Amino acid sequence: MRDKTLLELSRALAAKEFSCLELTQAYLKQIETRNPILNAFISVTKELALETASAADTRRAKGEALPLLGIPISHKDILCTQGVKTTCGSKILHNFIAPYSATVVKRFEQAGMILLGKTNLDEFAMGSSNENSFYGPVKNPWDMERVPGGSSGGSAVAVAARMTPAATGTDTGGSIRQPAALTNTTGLKPTYGRVSRFGLVAFASSLDQAGPITATAEDAALLMNVMAGFDEKDSTSVDIPVPDYTQDLSKALKGKVIGIPKIFFKDLEPTMALRIEAVISAYQKMGAVVKDIDLPNVSFSVPVYYVIAPAECSSNLARYDGVRFGYRAKAPKDLYDLYTRTRAEGFGPEVKRRIMIGTYVLSSGYYDAYYLKAQKVRQLIRQDFQKAFETVDIILGPTTPTPAFKLGDKIQDPISMYLSDIYTIAVNLAGLPAISIPAGFIGHLPVGVQMIANYFKEDRLLNFAHQYQQVTDWHKKRPKETS
Amino acid sequence: MNKWEPVIGLEVHVQLLTRSKLFSGASTQYGAAPNTQACAVDLGFPGVLPVLNQAAVRMAVKLGVAIGAEINKRSIFARKNYFYPDLPKGYQISQYEHPIVKGGFLEIMFEGESKRIGITRAHLEEDAGKSVHEDFHGSSGIDLNRAGTPLLEIVSEPDLRSAKEAVAYLKALHTLVRYLAICDGNMQEGSFRCDANVSIRREGDKKLGTRTEIKNVNSFRFVEKAIDYEIKRQSEVLESGGVVVQETRLYDSDQNETRPMRGKEEAHDYRYFPDPDLLPLELDEVFIQSVKTSLPELPGDRRKRFMSDYQLKFYDAEFLTESRELADFYEKAVLTAKGEAKLTANWIMGDLSAALNKSNVDITKSLVSPEALGDLVARIVDGTISGKIAKTVFEALWSGEGSVDEIIQKRNLKQVTEPSAIEAILDKVIQDNPKLWQSLKGGEEKLFGFFVGQVMKASRGRADPEQVNKLLKKRL
Numbered sequence: 037m038r039d040k041t042l043l044e045l046s047r048a049l050a051a052k053e054f055s056c057l058e059l060t061q062a063y064l065k066q067i068e069t070r071n072p073i074l075n076a077f078i079s080v081t082k083e084l085a086l087e088t089a090s091a092a093d094t095r096r097a098k099g100e101a102l103p104l105l106g107i108p109i110s111h112k113d114i115l116c117t118q119g120v121k122t123t124c125g126s127k128i129l130h131n132f133i134a135p136y137s138a139t140v141v142k143r144f145e146q147a148g149m150i151l152l153g154k155t156n157l158d159e160f161a162m163g164s165s166n167e168n169s170f171y172g173p174v175k176n177p178w179d180m181e182r183v184p185g186g187s188s189g190g191s192a193v194a195v196a197a198r199m200t201p202a203a204t205g206t207d208t209g210g211s212i213r214q215p216a217a218l219t220n221t222t223g224l225k226p227t228y229g230r231v232s233r234f235g236l237v238a239f240a241s242s243l244d245q246a247g248p249i250t251a252t253a254e255d256a257a258l259l260m261n262v263m264a265g266f267d268e269k270d271s272t273s274v275d276i277p278v279p280d281y282t283q284d285l286s287k288a289l290k291g292k293v294i295g296i297p298k299i300f301f302k303d304l305e306p307t308m309a310l311r312i313e314a315v316i317s318a319y320q321k322m323g324a325v326v327k328d329i330d331l332p333n334v335s336f337s338v339p340v341y342y343v344i345a346p347a348e349c350s351s352n353l354a355r356y357d358g359v360r361f362g363y364r365a366k367a368p369k370d371l372y373d374l375y376t377r378t379r380a381e382g383f384g385p386e387v388k389r390r391i392m393i394g395t396y397v398l399s400s401g402y403y404d405a406y407y408l409k410a411q412k413v414r415q416l417i418r419q420d421f422q423k424a425f426e427t428v429d430i431i432l433g434p435t436t437p438t439p440a441f442k443l444g445d446k447i448q449d450p451i452s453m454y455l456s457d458i459y460t461i462a463v464n465l466a467g468l469p470a471i472s473i474p475a476g477f478i479g480h481l482p483v484g485v486q487m488i489a490n491y492f493k494e495d496r497l498l499n500f501a502h503q504y505q506q507v508t509d510w511h512k513k514r515p516k517e518t519s
Numbered sequence: 520m521n522k523w524e525p526v527i528g529l530e531v532h533v534q535l536l537t538r539s540k541l542f543s544g545a546s547t548q549y550g551a552a553p554n555t556q557a558c559a560v561d562l563g564f565p566g567v568l569p570v571l572n573q574a575a576v577r578m579a580v581k582l583g584v585a586i587g588a589e590i591n592k593r594s595i596f597a598r599k600n601y602f603y604p605d606l607p608k609g610y611q612i613s614q615y616e617h618p619i620v621k622g623g624f625l626e627i628m629f630e631g632e633s634k635r636i637g638i639t640r641a642h643l644e645e646d647a648g649k650s651v652h653e654d655f656h657g658s659s660g661i662d663l664n665r666a667g668t669p670l671l672e673i674v675s676e677p678d679l680r681s682a683k684e685a686v687a688y689l690k691a692l693h694t695l696v697r698y699l700a701i702c703d704g705n706m707q708e709g710s711f712r713c714d715a716n717v718s719i720r721r722e723g724d725k726k727l728g729t730r731t732e733i734k735n736v737n738s739f740r741f742v743e744k745a746i747d748y749e750i751k752r753q754s755e756v757l758e759s760g761g762v763v764v765q766e767t768r769l770y771d772s773d774q775n776e777t778r779p780m781r782g783k784e785e786a787h788d789y790r791y792f793p794d795p796d797l798l799p800l801e802l803d804e805v806f807i808q809s810v811k812t813s814l815p816e817l818p819g820d821r822r823k824r825f826m827s828d829y830q831l832k833f834y835d836a837e838f839l840t841e842s843r844e845l846a847d848f849y850e851k852a853v854l855t856a857k858g859e860a861k862l863t864a865n866w867i868m869g870d871l872s873a874a875l876n877k878s879n880v881d882i883t884k885s886l887v888s889p890e891a892l893g894d895l896v897a898r899i900v901d902g903t904i905s906g907k908i909a910k911t912v913f914e915a916l917w918s919g920e921g922s923v924d925e926i927i928q929k930r931n932l933k934q935v936t937e938p939s940a941i942e943a944i945l946d947k948v949i950q951d952n953p954k955l956w957q958s959l960k961g962g963e964e965k966l967f968g969f970f971v972g973q974v975m976k977a978s979r980g981r982a983d984p985e986q987v988n989k990l991l992k993k994r995l
Contacts, residue, residue, distance in 0.1 A: 115566075116565065116566045122565070122566075124565070129565065132565065134559075134564065134565070134566065135559060135564075136559055136564075136566075136567070138566060233568060234566070234567070234568050235566040235567070236566055237565040237566040238565075238566065238796075240795075241795035241796050242795035268570065269568060269570060270568050270570075271568065271569065271570055271571065271796065271797050271798055272568075272795075272796065272797075272798060347792060348795055350600075350790075351598050351600050351609070351610050351790070351792070354600060354602065354608065354609020354610060355563040355564075355565070355607060355608050355609050357602065357604075357609065359604050359607075359661070360562055360563070360564075360607060361564065361565075371604065375602055395790065398600070398790035398791075398792055399788055399790060400788050400790075403790075403792070407792060
């Protein structure tokens with residue numbers, strides 16, 4: 037039963053093939069077996085899960101028919117869960133229990149889903165390999181010596197290794213799509229403002245967005261039906277109607293125009309290029325048309341991102357001062373000592389690096405040259421995409437430059453680590469929705485294809501992704517359960 | 520050498536009278552137990568987000584239209600970053616480059632002349648919490664009840680030329696914000712706080728001198744004293760060949776002096792940048808117009824109207840329009856007093872004010888209603904009671920003995936005007952003082968007053984003094 041999609045699980049539960057409790061127990065058992073090796077979970081909420089699963093069975097017996105009622109889910113440990121620890125993968129929040137739940141978490145609760153646990157991540161979602169977690173790196177189930185990607189590596193691995201049928205992730209520069217690509221899962225980053233950020237612990241507020249990581253596009257659509265929507269607690273969430281994301285999944289793609297940005301294929305490794313070209317020809321067979329496009333300013337994405345994201349992070353992370361919650365340095369001599377030691381001892385090196393960069397680019401005398409300039413280029417990147425979407429329905433390219441790299445390979449070299457997000461970052465800067473879906477393998481390692489759509493066109497992304505998954509079975513491949 | 524000319528500008532923090540905070544739903548009520556009115560947003564917990572309070576925006580726009588300012592259709596909230604334990608998020612949300620209110624003026628009357636004081640800007644921002652240094656034996660306590668309370672910071676142009684003029688401006692602003700019902704004006708509780716920027720230059724100079732900022736002045740009197748001290752200090756520095764250092768100074772009311780704040784806390788680089796959690800605040804013309812049409816009559820306009828409608832002198836009109844409640848009280852009283860504007864004004868400024876001061880309450884807590892005061896004035900005017908007896912009636916009113924007419928009746932205070940009744944009293948007084956009566960008749964005119972007084976005394980003050988005079992004269 038662990039291999040079923042959400043839709044299949046929903047049907048099986050309705051048909052009483054098994055109970056919610058049995059289903060939950062099956063996933064908990066898989067976590068017990070696989071998590072010690074893979075390290076995908078920071079906390080497992082076993083008792084709570086069993087309790088709510090039994091309650092779900094009772095509700096189903098009474099005739100409640102919510103489609104996701106009693107189906108388990110796991111949340112990235114950066115989404116606040118009332119009464120359950122939310123660590124953000126950081127020592128500084130090792131003991132933090134939020135007195136509220138993120139709106140996303142609440143919505144899944146209201147949909148009747150069972151929380152299995154909180155997944156591992158790079159500290160405060162800063163990283164592309166999951167090596168920046170205070171709780172240790174997550175392993176890629178396709179190759180234990182390799183990274184699963186980050187920062188939502190725990191969620192992606194939990195789905196890939198079938199420890200959970202679905203999970204949430206968050207994406208600031210590729211943190212849903214890159215690990216999805218490296219673990220053979222489907223990951224959707226919605227339009228900025230489509231999903232509430234309330235209760236999502238902020239890394240870079242103008243870029244952060246939560247989204248689903250699932251086995252299929254159809255499952256992503258089901259989760260989006262729950263997650264998406266306006267929230268009065270988040271001033272940046274957008275108050276426009278939410279479509280039924282499953283509605284257009286089967287729409288024909290004949291005549292649809294796929295834009296291929298030349299810049300995404302320049303210097304691309306031939307093996308990777310081959311995989312992406314195979315996806316393109318599959319779409320062409322379905323009747324889609326391909327068109328070359330220019331995104332002239334997208335080449336500045338990485339530098340622009342590494343000004344804006346650290347700037348916001350330096351301010352967002354100021355609240356971790358040891359005064360009100362979280363880690364506090366022992367026996368501080370005075371206020372200054374309390375601040376400096378709490379933060380020196382509580383944050384890991386990558387977080388510190390970004391706080392330093394962010395503080396620098398916002399400082400008087402540097403603000404105009406860095407932060408303001410970066411904001412201007414961000415506008416240009418946004419305009420590039422807007423211009424492209426005048427003539428294309430979707431933009432397609434690789435999600436990552438390479439398949440999963442080895443643990444330890446890039447952790448000493450931040451620039452090369454930052455470049456692993458080269459294709460995903462522009463999307464966050466523009467606030468657009470994008471999806472990564474399995475596109476086959478290079479050797480034994482999975483790779484992903486990324487598709488980008490115009491604002492609030494998540495339904496189009498899911499339509500494209502679902503159509504591809506109808507004619508291929510990459511997404512059905514599972515890693516071998518080796519230890 | 521020319522004299523020194525002070526150049527003063529004020530920054531006033533006005534606490535807005537909203538029920539909840541600027542970015543959260545927590546209550547803004549003053550005086551609650553520490554940390555009972557701070558929610559997760561005010562505490563800067565991870566993952567929570569600010570949501571702008573519409574009522575605060577409306578109040579800011581109200582002030583803006585009342586001072587004839589430009590309302591920015593698009594204003595931006597920015598983060599002011601610094602570390603302090605009473606600043607939970609590590610940044611204060613404020614407006615920096617694009618404030619909600621830009622340019623305006625306040626007309627003040629100073630030394631009999633009207634003067635326009637320019638207002639550079641007014642912007643919305645959240646207040647910080649409080650650090651409590653007593654009672655914690657070497658540690659500090661933090662009370663975050665105030666954290667997130669909405670403030671409107673109103674910054675004047677450096678148009679003020681003396682400490683007294685600065686106070687006149689501050690009082691006019693204090694009156695205005697209470698008229699607009701956007702602030703309770705309570706200076707002790709910190710609802711209306713003032714920082715003063717002071718510099719001096721040689722009279723006739725165009726260039727401004729180096730300024731200092733005086734913080735923490737929490738009464739009109741201290742504002743005047745602090746500025747005067749600072750003017751004196753700066754002129755002494757310059758006259759002895761020194762230079763004024765640009766710095767922030769704290770006013771110490773016990774010593775009556777200003778002292779520099781420690782340098783370390785000053786060297787802040789606040790790293791302002793637009794708050795990505797809040798979209799730009801967009802206002803449309805319809806909203807601005809709706810605020811404009813909802814404005815009450817403003818204090819300056821009301822003062823002018825009082826002077827023309829009620830023929831009041833400037834001083835009286837200014838006194839009576841000092842607060843909206845007082846002016847409302849006056850107008851209601853005049854109505855009941857059948858238009859006796861001047862006498863009503865005298866009663867409010869005299870006996871009523873004295874009674875309020877004695878009980879240490881403001882006009883809203885007056886134990887005499889405006890209608891009762893109007894009745895009292897009406898009874899004086901129609902001759903039912905004399906002005907002197909009216910004071911007795913007023914005291915009875917204040918202690919709740921009933922309506923004006925009830926008190927007059929119960930206490931038998933009605934003025935005696937009928938000649939026959941007064942004649943009877945007069946007869947008795949003459950009878951009791953035969954010798955003195957003979958002397959008066961013999962031309963000792965200074966005894967006239969004695970007999971009037973005796974009649975008044977015998978009538979317990981009720982006899983109409985005019986009648987007494989008339990009848991006494993007749994007998995002589």
